[in-house]
């Protein structure tokens with residue numbers, strides 16, 4: 390049966406960044422049809438007000454022009470119509486991120502949540518979408534990449550696509566342009582790898598081979614068949630950019646040109662390892678958050694925030710499994726994994742807000758805190774991604790230890806998948822109630838885990854990382870940073886703690902700007918604030934190099950004479966240096982205990 394709701398989206402004006410959209414409603418509500426646009430996009434927990442990019446809108450019915458008016462920021466009311474209604478509107482797309490829409494003369498990308506008005510009362514109805522190319526010779530090579538099921542469109546062609554309902558319609562982003570397409574199958578399922586933006590000569594065979602390993606590992610972890618018939622990775626490649634957003638059968642990613650493996654390049658450079666981690670992260674979301682999802686997201690409330698204390702499970706555990714997948718799939722070795730883990734731990738230890746906010750609270754307040762970072766964020770909050778990943782690590786290792794390796798976090802994920810995820814898009818969708826995650830974990834493992842949940846998720850106590858890692862033969866070294874670029878790693882000779890400023894810095898021209906002043910550190914004690922620009926230290930111009938050299942030569946208790954601008958006012962403060970806290974972690978394998986070695990092998994290699 391032909392859908393009675395039909396959209397036509399045309400990348401009509403690339404030079405003006407405007408999409409033309411036509412929405413045809415065969416059976417509008419008799420009392421006057423209401424239309425809406427979401428205020429946020431699932432996966433990115435911030436109200437973004439997509440409706441602000443609707444430039445103009447008009448409507449008509451059989452008789453001609455039909456009155457349309459806004460009733461609030463993201464709703465429109467049509468007058469009662471005679472027969473079918475057609476709504477025409479224009480959307481401005483000039484956001485290069487993966488969250489909204491973009492159109493210029495080189496490419497187009499959109500999320501349905503930015504461009505498709507919902508027909509209220511008919512959101513459960515099937516819809517058809519025509520995707521139309523810009524006209525003109527310059528766009529002859531453009532193709533379409535999307536996981537939206539094709540109706541009459543040939544593969545990668547402009548034309549007609551269909552979705553079972555509005556929720557599906559807005560969960561398949563669309564890329565258009567003259568992109569590079571790499572294809573592979575994972576567990577028999579076709580995967581398209583689409584790269585847009587100006588590309589260097591990349592090793593596409595390696596990219597396909599590596600991504601296939603990630604995909605097959607994750608499909609097998611949750612059990613075949615894969616939860617989609619095909620999958621599309623779309624990556625926008627540029628000089629700088631990083632990020633991704635998950636969807637039910639695709640993901641939109643951004644990376645730097647230099648992250649991709651170049652032709653002839655061997656070895657695993659850290660930027661490519663990071664990119665593969667991103668691929669792994671977003672792909673894992675196909676199970677964890679797109680199908681196993683909080684009850685608060687089932688369905689997604691399009692008009693406002695969806696509150697859950699479970700983002701530590703949906704983002705944190707996805708972050709735990711993204712790098713773990715790389716080692717389990719054989720893309721990196723155990724030492725490389727430990728290096729990634731030490732960076733995550735170091736990042737958390739350098740965030741004083743871990744002692745202020747729990748990850749359950751961080752999850753709940755993401756809308757106003759994590760997604761609205763400011764100069765005080767490191768002092769007042771903690772990321773449910775990074776600390777969530779470490780909570781996942783502690784839970785996993787605790788479960789393995791307490792069950793003598795008979796159970797693991799994988800079993801919990803699988804049980805959640807079977808109970809909530811597998812049938813999410815087939816039949817009646819059921820989300821995970823706020824208390825169910827922990828119940829399922831206790832059921833599956835046969836363990837009492839209340840104490841761990843209370844400590845890891847709901848308290849600001851430090852995680853028992855050193856003990857947990859020791860249980861799988863991993864030694865832990867915690868020390869102060871030894872230089873500005875020291876991200877961690879094992880130091881054979883422990884150095885005495887150096888001094889620190891207690892601030893994160895950026896630059897203001899050649900001078901040093903304090904971007905964040907950390908709780909209870911020397912900068913705070915001296916009365917310096919975020920935003921202050923250091924002008925001189927002990928009578929010499931304050932450059933980054935000069936500051937580093939001064940700190941390297943100083944010892945705790947030394948005093949610095951600091952001149953700084955606050956706004957346009959010059960301040961003179963005495964800063965007393967203090968010993969840098971031990972918050973840089975190195976990890977290394979210790980194979981001396983065969984039982985621990987075996988436990989580590991089982992954990993990292995299955």
Ligand SMILES: [Zn+2]
Pocket residue numbers: 670671674703704707
């Ligand atoms: Zn994520």
